[in-house]
Amino acid sequence: MxxxxxxxxxxxxxxxxxxxxxxxxxxxxxxxxxxxxxxxxxxxxxxxxxxxxxxxxxxxGRTNEKRYYDLTEKDELAIQRELKKIINGEDVDNAFAAFDGRILDELDEEDRELLIASWENTLRLTKRMAKQKFTPNKYRD
The missing domain is CATH 1.10.260.40 (lambda repressor-like DNA-binding domains)
Known part of the structure; x- marks a missing residue:
């Protein structure tokens, strides 16, 4: 193009x-x-x-990534793995460690989906912010 x-x-x-x-x-x-x-x-x-x-x-046209801090497919997979750990209560290193997985069972389906979507968006945002902050200058534009 x-x-x-x-x-x-x-x-x-x-x-x-x-x-x-x-x-x-x-x-x-x-x-x-x-x-x-x-x-x-x-x-x-x-x-x-x-x-x-x-x-x-x-x-x-040298790349299809609009910004150096856009999430890659590898980043998206890592986010999904992290989200599964949070939902299952397996992630003790995360800020969600205090979350008790049993609470999801007590929520109705709509609230459960909203909570999970919120966590997913939070993980995506923090990953993007980390890439912006910690990517060395030589790997930026």
Whole structure:
């Protein structure tokens, strides 16, 4: 996928136009469309990446990960394993260690699903925050 197509896709996700992006980051009107034929300056490309909160590697098509701290499939599997441990009361190293697994049996089905979804989202958020904080600079964009 070309640079312009990726930017177009990001614009569609945010429901903005090329013109709005160009005005916002301070580049001339129509410049993004010209990038099909001419390579942009690195500073300008970085401005676009910052605007959409994606990496320049993603814009250039070098990776399909928008951000270095996005969760990978391996991360998702680890989260599911951790969630199972929490539900079964096996995870003594976790902040949920005080949780008594029997309480899930006392909840109705809807409350049980909401509690588990909440734990899953908490695990996902903490994993993403840890990646942002502890990923060495050389592995970032």
């Amino acid at each position: 070309s640079l312009v197509k990726r930017i177009k896709m990001l614009c569609d996700e945010r429901t903005v136009t090329f013109a709005e992006v160009e005005r916002e980051i301070g580049i001339s009107n129509g410049q993004i469309r010209r990038w099909d034929n001419v390579s942009p300056k690195s500073e300008t490309l970085q401005k676009v990446a910052d605007y959409f909160d994606v990496s320049t590697d993603y814009l250039l």
